[in-house]
Amino acid sequence: xxxxxxxxxxxxxxxxxxxxxxxxxxxxxxxxxxxxxxxxxxxxxxxxxxxxxxxxxxxxxxxxxxxxxxxxxxxxxxxxxxxxxxxxxxxxxxxxxxxxxxxxxxxxxxxxxxxxxxxxx
Amino acid sequence: xxxxxxxxxxxxxxxxxxxxxxxxxxxxxxxxxxxxxxxxxxxxxxxxxxxxxxxxxxxxxxxxxxxxxxxxxxxxxxxxxxxxxxxxxxxxxxxxxxxxxxxxxxx
Numbered sequence: 001x002x003x004x005x006x007x008x009x010x011x012x013x014x015x016x017x018x019x020x021x022x023x024x025x026x027x028x029x030x031x032x033x034x035x036x037x038x039x040x041x042x043x044x045x046x047x048x049x050x051x052x053x054x055x056x057x058x059x060x061x062x063x064x065x066x067x068x069x070x071x072x073x074x075x076x077x078x079x080x081x082x083x084x085x086x087x088x089x090x091x092x093x094x095x096x097x098x099x100x101x102x103x104x105x106x107x108x109x110x111x112x113x114x115x116x117x118x119x120x121x
Numbered sequence: 122x123x124x125x126x127x128x129x130x131x132x133x134x135x136x137x138x139x140x141x142x143x144x145x146x147x148x149x150x151x152x153x154x155x156x157x158x159x160x161x162x163x164x165x166x167x168x169x170x171x172x173x174x175x176x177x178x179x180x181x182x183x184x185x186x187x188x189x190x191x192x193x194x195x196x197x198x199x200x201x202x203x204x205x206x207x208x209x210x211x212x213x214x215x216x217x218x219x220x221x222x223x224x225x226x227x228x
Contacts, residue, residue, distance in 0.1 A: 046222050047166070047220035048220070049217055049218040049219070063217055102171070105171060105172065106213035107156040107168065108166075108168060109177060111165035113164075
């Protein structure tokens with residue numbers, strides 16, 4: 001069974017870069033029909049899609065975050081990552097890594113447990 | 122972007138009851154690309170339905186989805202104690218992907 005686990009700092013200073021990694025076990029990041037992504041959840045905004053990417057480099061980012069996001073897949077480590085630059089308090093949320101199992105549909109069948117990231121000085 | 126409005130916000134029910142949750146989109150959802158998720162406290166969301174009516178792997182048939190265009194429904198035929206949770210709809214017919222604000226099903 002596929003298992004996703006987020007890792008990274010729980011506290012990030014304003015204007016810094018948020019960096020998170022998701023480690024995949026029980027499956028491979030090189031499954032061609034799978035994409036790998038991030039969703040965040042906060043009390044104020046609810047669930048918010050951030051973006052997804054494929055190991056071949058194809059990416060799909062939320063338009064409002066696109067200028068600040070970089071996602072990548074490291075197939076050698078079976079991991080994928082998120083970098084979000086110039087963070088502010090509005091980026092405080094629980095961040096989930098997810099798998100999109102269908103190349104033709106942006107829905108998510110596997111979720112990590114989530115990691116709380118707080119933006120504060 | 123498409124705004125999804127879920128109603129009601131909270132439902133107070135008893136085990137054994139049938140429940141119908143609504144998700145209304147601000148514009149038509151292409152190809153009925155709508156999903157439903159269940160989230161329990163302290164847990165991540167779990168996929169229940171994709172494509173408006175296709176149950177995900179391992180999801181019992183007491184969960185069913187229906188609808189098209191702008192109006193979608195999740196039905197739980199008979200509530201079990203483990204079904205008390207928050208339910209979210211999500212559209213993926215247009216970018217960006219958006220989620221509803223959730224419906225809480227409580228005892």
